[in-house]
Amino acid sequence: MSLDDTWFSEASNDYGVAFSLKVEKKLADERTPYQHIEIYKSTHFGNVMAIDGVYMLSSRDNFLYHEMMSHPVLYTHRDPKNVLIIGGGDCGTLREVLRHPEVQSVLQVEIDERVTRLAEQYFPELCASNHDPRATFFFGDGIKWLREAEAESLDVIIVDSTDPIGPAEGLFAEPFYRDGLRALRPGGLLAQQSESPLLHMKILREMYTAMGNAGFADIKTLQFPQPVYPSGWWTATMARKGEKIDGFREQAVAAMSFETQYYDAEMHQAAFAMPAFFKREISERR
16 A cells, blocks of 8 residues: 655654654754754644654653653653753754753753754754753764763763664764763763664664673663654663662652653663563673
């Protein structure tokens, strides 16, 4: 069955699946030095951003990803003051991080400034905190920035990247994780989007191996739904410097001064309960 040009489709040919949204019109189409960015107005999911033909976010379901990339890692850390976001050009993760009053500074390092500028235009709700005095932007290579970062200067690193191809490939490699480990203070945490456990177990196994070889003391994966991503089932993987990932600040979550749409204490605990096949695959690899 073919779809006409009123639909935008992302086909994952390697897995024999595709996801489509009915669209009303194209809002933006730019080729930057790094990638091809398209933005559409859809009929039921609001505005949609795609990069190189791959869905990045929609107005309707982005809260799932942005909340689960931000709040679990920040509430797992005992006292997150200094945060680095690598990628995250749409600024949704930045907005969620800045909801935490204990956070004193957030640096966002995004390679392609046009992602942020287009997000400001077409997803202004995600960019509502861009002028927060705690936020700093650097448009450049996140891998290089982390390589040159001051040792033990960060509490949390969030890697909000695209798939591990092209410019993002190095963000999933052992040298990058070694640089992250060095930049973190003792007990610090790195959290990274880690694809679909249903489709991308090879990537997840390789991440566990690379993070372990880099010297992280403990690694855990959390899961959440994400309708516009392949399979609709997504993960983030968290690694800790020098100690186990054990528990979170549950009382602080219960006393949150801001509202969330998906994340709460029960969801935090449930997200780390991974299915049996995942545990077998990871235990066999480690």
